[in-house]
Amino acid sequence: MNYCSHCGHTVRFAIPDGDDRPRYLCDACGAIHYQNPRIIAGTLPVAGKQVLLCRRAIAPRLGYWTLPAGFMENGETVEQAALRETREEACAVVESPSLYTMISLTHINQVYMIFRGTLQGGYAAGPESLDVELFDEADIPWDALAFPTIERTLRHFFDDRRRDRFELHSSEIGEKERERYFGSA
Amino acid sequence: MNYCSHCGHTVRFAIPDGDDRPRYLCDACGAIHYQNPRIIAGTLPVAGKQVLLCRRAIAPRLGYWTLPAGFMENGETVEQAALRETREEACAVVESPSLYTMISLTHINQVYMIFRGTLQGGYAAGPESLDVELFDEADIPWDALAFPTIERTLRHFFDDRRRDRFELHSSEIGEKERERYFGSA
Ligand SMILES: [Zn+2]
Ligand SMILES: [Zn+2]
Incomplete structure (x- = not known):
């Protein structure tokens, strides 16, 4: 995952506040892109x-x-x-x-x-x-x-x-x- | 889903060739973005x-x-x-x-x-x-x-x-x- 599917901005892979594992985060729109089995x-x-x-x-x-x-x-x-x-x-x-x-x-x-x-x-x-x-x-x-x-x-x-x-x-x-x-x- | 998470292009929602239901498709990079439970x-x-x-x-x-x-x-x-x-x-x-x-x-x-x-x-x-x-x-x-x-x-x-x-x-x-x-x- 390179881009936010919601707003199109680039994402970064980091641990969100209050979470314990890295997610794809969009700093532009605030979306957290979870990935699940x-x-x-x-x-x-x-x-x-x-x-x-x-x-x-x-x-x-x-x-x-x-x-x-x-x-x-x-x-x-x-x-x-x-x-x-x-x-x-x-x-x-x-x-x-x-x-x-x-x-x-x-x-x-x-x-x-x-x-x-x-x-x-x-x-x-x-x-x-x-x-x-x-x-x-x-x-x-x-x-x-x-x-x-x-x-x-x-x-x-x-x-x-x-x-x-x-x-x-x-x-x-x-x-x-x-x-x-x-x-x- | 508005943008391709792979290349950042806009996506469209349509039935791919050989499929039987609509998916989010990227015409720029060819990605099909499946969504599953x-x-x-x-x-x-x-x-x-x-x-x-x-x-x-x-x-x-x-x-x-x-x-x-x-x-x-x-x-x-x-x-x-x-x-x-x-x-x-x-x-x-x-x-x-x-x-x-x-x-x-x-x-x-x-x-x-x-x-x-x-x-x-x-x-x-x-x-x-x-x-x-x-x-x-x-x-x-x-x-x-x-x-x-x-x-x-x-x-x-x-x-x-x-x-x-x-x-x-x-x-x-x-x-x-x-x-x-x-x-x-
Ligand atoms: Zn975004
Ligand atoms: Zn694409």
Whole structure:
């Protein structure tokens, strides 16, 4: 951030009075420009013993497999965002979604919220997907998953299914685990 | 948003190619300025039969009672944000926090994430609180709560406690329910 989005003046990065961390400040109009994490909402669509994955048609991680997920928009609930992304990327409907993994990515300021639910009816590749397919656990392309959040969600799912007990998993993915996927760049 | 925070040029509000909703666009540098909901993280500190509430020392809703909660910052997990706010507003520590209510406020683009946990040790009013007190269910100041998210979280808690079964509650609060608190302004 270089300029005040309100008045167009240059901003400086400093700790405001009474605050404890630096913000982008505008000395011209007095605006404080807070920056906050963004939510990525998605689903884990389950069909019998199988789960639905999408192969990405867009960067980043083009060609890699993911769960349908994307940035939550203003004006919708977290759940609505997850179902919208599922509709857009997999042309699919998920019933009875319940929050299943909440993963904070502290170094890139994202929070993943993935809802587990039952795939209802058909599916097809949306404009952001090359393929959409159902996978048995044995066939999951572990080495071709797009993001560590997806791997973690799938591992929780198959573990929980084995012990027949599903619960919300809340965790963090830091820089080290991301480097396994993306290198240190 | 009037000016591009990257290059300082004026922005326009229009649907980008390949998108389905309007964004703030900069024709000078090509930046698309997405706007997304923000997370408010907090806790429901439980001590035996009582819960901990804070009376707000700041606007909005100065003098009204709330749970310790505030905007999640970059660089922290949702849980860390909830515990930090509890420390700052109630000088209190909550053990074994687990996500308890997730409430989307679609008309103001906020998502509340309140963690239920056990109050550990003492408490005191932080700089943003006038008072911090423990309340029995019978003494909850229902007519002096700061936000509908707080009322909903407390009602879930006492209901769940009566049936001795706690679970994650995911819901939405729309404009109508907020008007009960704030009027239609
Ligand atoms: Zn300004
Ligand atoms: Zn620009």
